[in-house]
Amino acid sequence: MAATNNQNPREFAHFKRVCGAWTIEALQARFEEHRFAAHTHDTWSIGAVISGAKDISAKRGGGQVFQENQVYCLPPDSPHAGRVVGKACEYVMLYVPDGAWREQCESLGVDLRQFQHRLPADTRQARRAQAFVDRIFRSPEAIGAWAGEWSLFCESLLDKYRSAPRLTESASSMRADPALARAYEYLHEFWNRNVSLSDLSRESSMTTSDVCRRFSAAYGLSPHRYQLVLRVMEAKVRLLMGAEISEVASETGFADQSHFGRHFKSILGVTPGTVAKGGRRHR
Missing domain, CATH: 1.10.10.60 (Homeodomain-like)
Structure with missing residues (x-):
């Protein structure tokens, strides 16, 4: 990613990395004049425009313009650049490993292909992204210490994109499932520890997406929210x-x-x- 020369005092770019179950990087930036050269990331790039507008087209005339309160998501290795449209643009970014983003989308029943199209402006979604990035800068140890912080953010951000649950079993019958019961008991036994989806997957002998989906259907809350x-x-x-x-x-x-x-x-x-x-x- 290109860097600003910081000659304009009204421009800023702040970077933070959080290491926990996954390594996630965050950027807070405001630019007026700076232009990014065409580049790619080996992670998902999740952005939210807080004010103004930006064009991330890698080629002239590409038309990838995002306005205030729009959230966008670029898959790994997607060529893009960056320039301000208008006077100024303030935005936040999260750079998320492919496995981390896929794990959350799969566990919540979200089709990744939705994010390869333009998403409508949504003030609430943009503010959620901004608040999470703010927390990374203020309390990185809190985000890194408990995988649930990341999962809860993804749950709030992705909720509107979740598909209808396909499970036909009743909640009571699912709660009687010994495998799911082991996940439930593990959460109760280690309620104050950093319990990850991988931990619950191991205890229940289910995939991380299955344990998250079935637990949510049985108990009405995702494992981390529970x-x-x-x-x-x-x-x-x-x-x-x-x-x-x-x-x-x-x-x-x-x-x-x-x-x-x-x-x-x-x-x-x-x-x-x-x-x-x-x-x-x-x-």
Whole structure:
């Protein structure tokens, strides 16, 4: 990827790499004058235009222009370049290994071919991508420490592209499946550890996509979201018993208090501090 010469003080480009189950790279950038030479990446390139517009055509007149709030996804080895359309363009990028992106799409029942076409502008999707990249820059250890962070982001980003489930079994019959029960028990036993889809695949003797799809159908939540709920509910119990917020965050598997607080409020609608105060008033 070409680099800016940074002569224009209004331009910036920030790069961060996160190493966890997969190595994911992130870019935050704003350009006015800089032009990227034609190039490729050996990863999927997932971009979201935050403001302005950009033309990523590798050849003149290619017409690959993305506007504000559009999310786009380029397969590995796709030739592209980059120039601003208009006065300025701010955007974020994620560079994701082929295996990591395919694993998420397959587990969620998303056809990868959808992303080889232009996607409609979607403010919510663009903001989700921006928020995830922001978290990578603010708390890379949180993203790298738990594979669920990546899976939950993909779940929120890809949800609208999921195909209808093809499973015809009832949820109760699937829960009775010994293989799926082993995955369920493993999540409960190691609720505060970094449980990956590969771990659940090994325990259940299913592929990662099968265990994710069947678990979601049986329990109504993806494995990583289910594990997140287990962590938050246990954290709530400990807060009500008088434990300190920082201790609870660490003991329940969260990388830091910011990471803990964000997920806690997303599930319960209140902050950990609010719950802790409520517990103290009733002791």
